[in-house]
Amino acid sequence: MKQTNVKWTVAAMMLALLLASLDQTIVATAMPTIVAELKGMEIYSWVFTSYMLTMTTIMPIVGKLSDMYGRKLFFLLGLGVFMAGSALCGTADSMFELVIYRGLQGLGAGSIMPTAFTIIFEIFPPEKRGRMQGIFGTVFGISSVFGPSLGAYITEFFSWEWIFYINLPLGIVSFGILMFSLVETKAAGHSPKVDYLGAGTMAVSVITLLLALVLGGKEYEWSSWQVLGLFAISLLFLGFFLQVERRAKEPMLPLSLFRKRVIAVVSAVTFLQGAAMMGGATYIPLFVQGVLGGSAANAGNILTPMMLSLVVGSTVGGLVMRKYTYRTITLTAMAVMSLGAFLLTRLNMTSSSFEVILYMIIFGLGTGPLMPVTTTAVQGVVEPTQRGVATSSVTFFRSIGGTVGVAIMGTIVTMTMTHSLAQQITGLPVNEALLKDPQVLLEPAARMAIPAPVLTILQNSLAQAISNVFLFSLGAALAGLVISAFLGKSKLEIHRKPVQTKAIPDGTA
Structure with missing residues (x-):
């Protein structure tokens, strides 16, 4: 009977996962060009928001449906929807159309991501699962490192439409390979009810x-x-x-799952991880450009060391799962992440770029191992019929945590700067309109229009605001550290027989 071709399946899934994760970062550098052509600056942020909304919402739903009807079906459906959304984005004639089509892309990406990690668990024997989850986790770091640069290159030398069209040939290759390489096992004699x-x-x-x-x-x-x-x-x-x-x-999200200690603890930890890690990704570029006076290019590139250390951490986390318990790895990772967040709270106007990079590397090393470990932990404590919804719940809670974290951090920055400027700026010669938004510190022309004493006050205020952001990250990381202690003694089991993959009449192969 036909068996899954593991090598081709892994290659095709990594390609699809890379496309889905890359689309979260590749668009950013192309947006000024897109806005200039399509107009609609007032809904600029919704190009990102619509993608995030649909991607996050669909994750747990597809996780459950893949348990009921098969992983292969929903991975291919997700990839198909993602490619359709990409094609439509390239044809958008207005910003409103682009927002709608980005939402369609998000539905596809939200189907691809959790399903890929579930398939990896099922096609590899236990002793290889941790390493493979770690390798797949590096895809997100790679997309974060190269996405912005790739978006800028394509926009400059081709056209902005090709940041979307490029998904089509690569997606078709992935789709075609998976059609024939992935053979799925599915329980017989069961008529699921949605x-x-x-x-x-x-x-x-x-x-x-x-x-x-x-x-x-x-x-x-x-x-x-x-x-x-x-x-x-x-x-x-x-x-x-x-x-x-x-x-x-047959509940969409069985509440009984959260009676399992591992799933309850991992859900809380991933939520806090998402909330904590968004500080680095969102506010370090603002610190470099607004406080240290770096260029926009330097601000974007400054994230590269953190993302590379996240890739290293993810790989190491996958490798050490065979030896240590999930609790030991998670506690260590959260401790390192907390140390990185603490060091980032110490950044100020006198900090050097070397300090920023060093602290971010430490922060990334702590974040990386949590990606494969949390996913593998929940997959190991549920029945195969609940593996999809359990896996998607990890990604879901991390995404929700990131959104909550960004919202809280934005409020912290606004409140800190408002309070600080109200105390220091009174009576100084400056156009008050320039002080309503820290964005003035990112625009060279606006900076030159601000008197030196006022500019120093603004930079100090922004530095303090971002320091407070990392205090929040530190609090979230420390809370995750404490909760991780309740994870128990579960670890990756390697004595089970490898999963057998047999052909099934599911209509997708």
Whole structure:
């Protein structure tokens, strides 16, 4: 009977995963060109927001559906939707169309990411799973390092449309290989029943929560009826969702999963990891450019050492899983991440670029191992019929944590700068319009228009605000460190027989 061709399957899945993760970073450097051509600056941020909203929302839903109908089917469906969204993005004639098509891309990416890690668990024997999860985790670091530069290159030497069109030939190659190389095992004699009500109530709860976090403090005040209303709707539908899941025969997200210690602890740890790590990715470039006076290129490249150390950490985390318990690895990683966050709180106007890079490397080394370890930990404590939803829950909570973290950090920066400037800027000769937004520190012309004493005050205020951001990251990392202690003595089991992959009549091969 036909068996899965592991080498070709791994190559095709890594290519698809790279495309999906790259699309989160490659667009950023092309956006000024896109806005200049399509206009619509007022909805600029929604090009990223729509992608994040749909990607995060679909993850747990696809995780459950892949448990019911097969991983291969939903991986290929996700890849197909992603390619369709990419093709449409390249044809967009307005910013509104681009936002809609990016949402479609996000649906595809949200299907690809968790399903890939579930397939890896199932096609490799236990002794290789940790290493392979670590290798696959490096894809996210690689996309973060090369995405912005690749986007800038394609935009300059070709056209912005090709940052989307490039996904098509590569996606087709991945799709074609997987059609024939991946052979799936599926339980026979079972007619699954989809929990549509659970999926719907969860989607409404997640989307309204994310919208509240994205709009709060930017488009609307946190105390506005719009933001409070979105939070209220999210909470209301969360209550509906929990009631539906308790009664459903095949719940979309089985609440019984969270009675397992490993899954409950990992969910909390990944949420906190997501909240903590967004500080480095979001605010270090702002610090380099706004406080140290670096160029936009330097600000973008400064993330490279952290992402490379994250890749190293992810690989090492995958390798040491055979020897140490999940708790030992997670505690160590969270401790290193906490150290990195603590060092980042010490950055100020006198800090050097070397200090920034060193602290970020430490921060990345702590973040990296958590990627493969948390995924492998939850996969090992559930039945095969729940492996997809368990895997997607890890990615889901990390994504939600990152969104919450960014929202809180943005509020911290705004409040810190407002308070600091109110105390120091009174009576100094400066156009008050320049002080409403720290973006003035990123524009050379605006910086030159600000008197030297005022510029110093602004830089000090921004440095203090970003230091407070990393205090929040430190708190989240320390909370994750404490919670990790309850992970128990579970570790990667290597005495089981390798998973057998047999042909099935699923209509996809």
